[in-house]
Amino acid sequence: MGRPERVAAGERPRRGGPAHRRAGRAVHGTAGPAVRRLPAPGDVPGPADRVQQRLLPVHRLLGAAVTIARQRSTAPGPVDRPARDPESAADARELVAAMTLTPGGQSSASVYETGRLVSLAPWLVHHVERITYLLAAQRPDGAWGGRQGYALVPTLSATEALLTALRRGDAAWLPGVCAAERLARAVDGGLRALYGRLTGPTAPAPPDLPAIDLTVPALVGSVAAHLDAVRADPPPGLAAWRDAGPLPLPPGLDGTRLAGVRALVASGRPLPVKLLHALEVIGPAARRAAGVAPVGPGTVGASPAATAAWLGVPDAGPGAAGAVSYLEGVARQQGGPVPCATGITVFERAWALSTLSRAGVPLPVPPRLLAGLVATVGAVGTPTAPGLPADADTTAVTLYALARLGRPLDPASLWGYDTGEHFCTWPGEDGASVTTNAHVLDAFGWHLAHHAPADARLVAVTRRLTGWLADRQLPDGQWSDRWHASPYYATSCAVLALSGHGRGPAAEGAVDRAVEWVLAGQRADGSWGRWGGTIEETAYAVQVLRAAGPAAPAGVDAALGRGRRYLATMEGRDGEPALWHDKDLYRPAVIVRAAVAAARHLVRAGAGGTAATRPGNRRAPLISAA
Incomplete structure (x- = not known):
């Protein structure tokens, strides 16, 4: 299937889709109680009885x-x-x-993509449900996602997202008591999995996922920036990470391509279409990047994360209304969590x-x-x-x-x-x-x-x-x-x-x-x-x-x-x-x-x-x- 792939600077990414909500599943706003049931990773609500x-x-x-x-x-x-x-x-x-x-197609929720929306779009409907989904999807060993090297990308994304939510004060919106402690425990578990098993020279080889040579270095850099920012006064539950060194990259990955892609954006040159599926790796420069505009239903690169990165904060700018509509529609499909690509x-x-x-x-x-x-x-x-x-x-x-x-x-x-x-x-x-x-x-x-x-x-x-x-x-x-x-x-x-x-x-x-x-x-x-x-x-x-x-x-x-x-x-x-x-x-x-x-x-x-x-x-x- 022709999906986004690893991309280098100057190249022209690849795919996933929304799932129909299970009949009768409650949907709540960000200020309401937690959803009755959120889809597990890989689970897709059926289209009908x-x-x-x-x-x-x-x-x-x-x-x-x-x-x-x-x-x-x-x-x-x-x-x-x-x-x-x-x-x-x-x-x-x-x-x-x-x-x-469900004409847009059905695909399971993605820990990676959902984590990117938690970090990039706290204003988007069902923000609380996305955080709840990440907390529920964490494995007992602290990681997220599939076996072996397949845990690397989702664990990085979820850990970075929950660390962002913790530092931003999103715990105030979560139901139940001790929400900040729950976030801190999840972050601690993710960091232990990343430092202990998923990165460094003894880590399993990264799988050939599309854009993995962009997503992993970008997320490693974001996690490092968070840890540097809280080093002097870490949140309760994260004091053990006060003296943590840089998170190493796993074998076979470095930041060369990411640096090249970011330099391409900084130059103002048009981005290859193939790159747009992973636009979120660019960082703040992705917002309204030159030559990039939503297409079709309001999507950038057929990706909720890329669309949110391009949009930034909703405003009256060209294409913003379509992007907001696209993101809201995708977020409502599964009551918060989103797939990697849609439709x-x-x-x-x-x-x-x-x-x-x-x-x-x-x-x-x-x-x-x-x-x-x-x-x-x-x-x-x-x-x-x-x-x-x-x-x-x-x-x-x-x-x-x-x-x-x-x-x-x-x-x-x-x-x-x-x-x-x-x-x-x-x-x-x-x-x-x-x-x-x-x-x-x-x-x-x-x-x-x-x-x-x-x-x-x-x-x-x-x-x-x-x-x-x-x-x-x-x-x-x-x-x-x-x-x-x-x-x-x-x-x-x-x-x-x-x-x-x-x-x-x-x-x-x-x-x-x-x-x-x-x-x-x-x-x-x-x-x-x-x-x-x-x-x-x-x-x-x-x-x-x-x-x-x-x-x-x-x-x-x-x-x-x-x-x-x-x-x-x-x-x-x-x-x-x-x-x-x-x-x-x-x-x-x-x-x-x-x-x-x-x-x-x-x-x-x-x-x-x-x-x-x-x-x-x-x-x-x-x-x-x-």
Whole structure:
């Protein structure tokens, strides 16, 4: 997925989204009592009651729905007609309803982004709820966020935010007694985690999160400034930090890029669009920075933190009213906490629809929803969200989804991302993405198979991408990628692209190795996962095994059976971790639910199959009125 990445001075960042509030959850103002329930990190309130969603007449929301009817195959072998599956049909109706009810997209709250709003926008509605959320999200060991190095960014942000709130006197607004002591204890725990485990030469390696080489040095500097300011008279509970030295940076990070970006802003030169997603790292100079203005719904860089940094204090200046409206809307979505990026309409719809249609899930798609996706594709592709540049990842998945749903577009916009070796997510990308190139192979491969079978340029590029993906497979059979913490996501993207559109023997061998790796990784309860079994990662593993085809090795059917039981047992479970990469880990709820729905459909349809029925090799769909 084309999200903001690490950025250097002079380069042109990447993504997340708002979540619909859980029905019946109380929302309070900053002076009122604490909210009854705030979303946990990685948790997303559902868009509506499940039964209500399944009964929702989608055609009344966005016009008459369209469904996918498969063409009869002219090739030997079974006709690709998905069996009637009431559960899959209900899943599809529910997901389409979610996309229409919450058009900006659904994403989990971010500790990082919420912490930045606590520091930058105490005037914004639900300020108290944001502080309460940070206090509740702290782990027993004092850190915030995910495992290993994934705790670094959220712990820095939350610690700095609560230290700001403590020094600013925000404890007076918090409910209950001893609020200042609670803030001080949380700050102390965060500092102990940072100094003890998350920074310095023995710290875990920082993950490849977008803009991490900007966010971490910026926050380390802010924490150091706070500690210097209170050194002579530390607040109660923080006396132990009176003589603390500078907070060290973890291995592999320094302040070089941050200094370069800040110098670029100070020079008054226009900022690259890619940088705007992390504008908050600039500091006070971000306020009304030259050449920066809100776009679309009032956002800067599709980021609440970047928008708040640009806005500063609300006033009557150009663009201020739109920025305030955007921030207030995002803050109200989850009753205070905010996601890393919003809105993610195109990202959510493209990923969910392509996943479901690839798996053969009967899919009622409102025509206006499809028309909205078509309208986003321009000469250079489509961006993930307003305020971000167009990128090859979002463009490829959008083109693939539209093609599968009967609205094919010429994929010519993708050629601008061709480096000659692989496809960059956008020009100047620092590194390369396996999943972006897998998605480009999907888009080109589908167009080649169904619309331009004699196109020599498409034949050549699909062969080149096949080789590039195979070369980047790790020796044990997995792939990893910069846009997701789990190798199961990257592996599923690569396998589905190679099994559906790969050319030459390298594709088959790579798929076989991936299947063996997935088989070896199944847990005793039938799940798969990097750190522990999750529904999301199990869904990706199931998709890999279903792509194995008729020559699947022994054990695939049994593994799929165990996976099916796990998915059925864990359906609807809350507390799934955030695994997607932005400035902080996030969980795009509808996209994850679509992956799970697709996997459930595939395992209900039965393991095995022929090449004609592999998820990547479906026949072109016809669109019919529902």
